[in-house]
Amino acid sequence: MNASGFKPALPGISSSKSLGFFSFSGGNQPFDLKPRGVCLIKAAMEETRTLKLDVNGKVGDKLPNGHAGKSTVACALSHMLYQRGNLSxxxxxxxxxxxxxxxxSFKTEDRAENIRRVGEVAKLFAxxxxxxxxxxxxxxxRDRAECRAMLPSEGFVEVFMDVxxxxxxxxxxxxLYKLARAGKIKGFTGIDDPYEPPLDAEIVLQCNTGDCSTPCDMAEKVISYLEVKGYLQA
Ligand SMILES: Nc1ncnc2c1ncn2[C@@H]1O[C@H](COP(=O)(O)OS(=O)(=O)O)[C@@H](OP(=O)(O)O)[C@H]1O
Ligand SMILES: Nc1ncnc2c1ncn2[C@@H]1O[C@H](COP(=O)(O)OP(=O)(O)O)[C@@H](O)[C@H]1O
Structure with a gap:
């Protein structure tokens, strides 16, 4: 139980990312990476959830096509967790x-509130x-530390995508970077707004120019961590 008296049944996982993106080296992915839209992500999430919750349904060995984009690693991770019988x-x-x-907005105080609310929702899901x-x-x-403090000890696993x-x-x-460089978006992370890299992230997923792991390899790294730490059910 944490300071707020809330006791999640399972740990929450937070993924912070350096500047929000990571590199995909192409090739042998088990799913198509296509430009993401909110609806695509939503559809993908719903499809994944349906697979998870439909006990009579057949579960394919591929992620649904047509999703990817934003949390590419998150989607891969979610699918891998599902394959291991863990809801995410x-x-x-x-x-x-x-x-x-x-x-x-993206003002400092609104970003803090954004993260706080997501942390609260994560607690409910957990x-x-x-x-x-x-x-x-x-x-x-500071915002990430506060989110960590909301969850019980070891209930928050920070994943730093070092890109x-x-x-x-x-x-x-x-x-958006182009617009930010042109001064048409103000306060854009990495351009004219700061990013404070974590000093204590549990997991670092590194991606260098021309040398980046695939999203699945990155997700595997997270799975390995969770397995070793005993977060995953057998
Ligand atoms: N000013 C500014 N700074 C940073 N990002 C911006 C901004 N304006 C819009 N966007 C787009 O919003 C996405 C990030 O939203 P987040 O909720 O993750 O941001 S934050 O945690 O509150 O900082 C992020 O999308 P992703 O890159 O898909 O994460 C940005 O494309
Ligand atoms: N591992 C990756 N390496 C390179 N590009 C990627 C990778 N994952 C996703 N992409 C592409 O990069 C863009 C941003 O990816 P996305 O997952 O949406 O990042 P974020 O969620 O951090 O915004 C998308 O066009 C996506 O197709």
Whole structure:
């Protein structure tokens, strides 16, 4: 039980990322990586959930096509967890900012509130027995520390996606870096807003220019960590 008296049944997982993106080296992925839209992610999440919850349904050995994009690693991780019999749910900042957090901007205080709310929702999911995968930039150490403190000891696993700005900028699927560079978006993380890399992340997923693990390899690394630490049911 933590300070707020809340006792989740399963640990929550938070994923922070350096600048929000990571590199995909292409090739032998078990699913198509296509540009993500909110609806695609939502559909993918619903499809995954259906697979998880439909005891009579057949579970394929591939992730559903047509999702990918934003939390590519999160989707791969969620699928791998499912294959191991663990329920998970992805809380994706990009999506949540269209609903629950649509009133929030990217000002420092609103980013803090964004993360706080996601942490609270993650607690609820965790209490329902889900492993919650939160995909946020969450650029400030203080906000991440507060989110960690919300969850019981060892209930928060921070995954740092250590990706050079250049790699992020080269991807730029939504053209936001370009707009930020042109001064058309102010306060853009990595351009004119800070990112504070974690000092104590449980997991670091590194991606260098021209040398980046595949999303599945990254997700495997998270799975290995969770297995070793005893988070996953047999
Ligand atoms: N000013 C600014 N700074 C950073 N990011 C911006 C900004 N404006 C819009 N976006 C898009 O919003 C996505 C990040 O949302 P998050 O909720 O994860 O951000 S935060 O945790 O509150 O910092 C992020 O999407 P992803 O890259 O898919 O994560 C950005 O594309
Ligand atoms: N491992 C990866 N390496 C390179 N590109 C990737 C990788 N994963 C996703 N992408 C592509 O990069 C862009 C951003 O990926 P995404 O998963 O949406 O990142 P984020 O959730 O951090 O915004 C998308 O166009 C996606 O197709």
């Amino acid at each position: 749910y992805i809380l994706d900042g990009d999506n949540i900012r269209h609903g629950l957090n649509r009133d929030l 209490d329902a027995g889900f492993i919650c995968i939160a995909c946020l930039i969450s650029p400030y150490r 050079p700005l250049q790699v992020c900028e080269n991807r730029d699927p939504k053209g």
